[in-house]
Amino acid sequence: MEQVTLKQIANNLGISIATVSKALKDYPDVSERTKEIVKAEAARLQYQPNSFAVNLRTQESKTLGLIIPEVVHYFFSSIVQAIIAHATKKGYLVIILQSDDSPELEVKQIDLLIRKRVDGIMISLANDTVDINHLKRVMDLQIPLVMFDKISKLIPCSKVIIDDRKAAYEATKHLIDKGCTKIAHLRGPLLPQNSIDRFLGYKKALEDHGLVYDPKMVLVCNKITYEEGREHAQFILDNRLDVDGIFAITDMVAIGAISYFNERQVKIPEEIAIIGFSNWFISSAMTPTLSTVDQPGTKMGKKVIKQLFKEIKRKKEGKIVQPIIDVMPTNVIERASSGR
Amino acid sequence: MEQVTLKQIANNLGISIATVSKALKDYPDVSERTKEIVKAEAARLQYQPNSFAVNLRTQESKTLGLIIPEVVHYFFSSIVQAIIAHATKKGYLVIILQSDDSPELEVKQIDLLIRKRVDGIMISLANDTVDINHLKRVMDLQIPLVMFDKISKLIPCSKVIIDDRKAAYEATKHLIDKGCTKIAHLRGPLLPQNSIDRFLGYKKALEDHGLVYDPKMVLVCNKITYEEGREHAQFILDNRLDVDGIFAITDMVAIGAISYFNERQVKIPEEIAIIGFSNWFISSAMTPTLSTVDQPGTKMGKKVIKQLFKEIKRKKEGKIVQPIIDVMPTNVIERASSGR
């Protein structure tokens, strides 16, 4: 089972490699007759161009890199799916890497992608990435780069995000509209911007509606897990915190809290109303169903890959790319957990 | 920002390209002194070998292909995660493609991977893949191939699977042990082997324990969705099927059913006990928590990639690969939905 090359076709037909190559790519300086002959022979031998050689020659890999903190995650896997689908449609393949929210891994992975000479990189940063030299390097090397969801404002590349602050504001306001006056917030870690922004949105909403902001009502989830949701729910009950509403940084945390409240017979939403964030699929399948903020993963993925393609194209044409910042709309979805 | 090549280093130092290449790879016929000098210069210029050229020369891409039916799926994304993690540890990157359970897409994607000349392919087949010529082609081209979960018995490659029939048998038996005598089965589509096997396990368990198998108690889920779970639950209630236990093909379906039963105030597990399949994360976070069969995604992913590496290595050594079939153990996890 020998490799079929242009050379073989050329030899079989008694013509040159150059002509074969050009015939297959419909160059104008090849006669129709020879084109036909060459194509027939190529088909007969099931010729497939050697992508290694093509890559080397054209200096592009037709491959993109995608780095996300976690694969097993509804929001991220939705994005992954959308990106893969659109990339393959355009003849590009996608290499996926998972940073596990580790900045060190992230640096290594960027390095891997650069070495592989991918044609573009999409990334959602690890939670506590602060050093951004690896990203600067990507920019310096002129590799098209698009960030999404977890971004760094210090890198002047295109970004696809949501307005976490506004979304959190609206989620909190939703609870207020439902009559909650003592709203707790299960926030994320202290570092990443999303977590900070959601917290700020929560705080602002309280202040704008005449409610006092009490730091004791804000509990930190370092890992943003189901278990933390349960633990904080327990903390609230055991310490008799006076709470009638909860805004959780994520559906995962909200579900943990709900599960614990269910066990302790706390009525939701009557005694405590809850709203999550992300519109994870399962939030509509819970009992009670979970109110949440829709974070449109599929749409975001589509925007990300489209922007990347735009930048790859502009780079090829030698034009300068004007980075954009696309803020996707979010909206509160009311379900049973806040439906008073 | 010019590309740094071996040639540049060679010119800078006034030696040949060959020597530079060998020095960087610690060939024995290069003196320690020149090795040091070369390495220093390479470090100074931040030399990175051009992977296109390396690929072409060595005829390997250090890249693997992975095709799965769905990315947004707890079981599959767990596998993806494990595979990516192990692959990168060994210096390999992973290209992921999603077949959407479409045989046509699957064929195209296999073709893409072959063209990209990946060093190995891992695949879980689309639900209704029957024509397997694309897989035969992979075998013919001697590309290492490992199948998992949804496999084809007709292809003599390595496989990592579970014993669906046995697992389903045990799930059904679990319900019987709990005192159920009228057990329904929400089965999957008629075609794929997993679906058939789980059905057969269910049937066998009934027969082995003196219960009559009634085709009317088997309802088909063509898409294996949450909604189908709900619809079948409704069907059962509306048609007054005499049911005291349900074995669902998947947690997703089971959760749908539970959700509907909750709405209709059917007590679980008192009136109807339910067991799912896969041990999807959320099954332990439901109310009531869902009994299920553990399908160890992470472990399976690890086995898959390890076997693939083994075969890649053997191929390099020119040895023949002996395909293996690894049947991973599963076990019933009892939770509230069957805990009488």
Added chain:
DNA sequence: TTAATAACCGAAAACGTTTTCGTATTTTCG
């Protein structure tokens, strides 16, 4: 001292493609 051996380095081919440029042939047109 000479021959044999070891140590070190470089020339060059090869991987398979793309593309520029030149050349030979044919056609067009004044």
Added chain:
DNA sequence: CGAAAATACGAAAACGTTTTCGGTTATTAA
């Protein structure tokens, strides 16, 4: 009819690496 233009093809360089094989020194043994 002759010059210009159009048509069709091929030679060859280039992409950057790896590796074989010779060749040149320096070292050792006889």
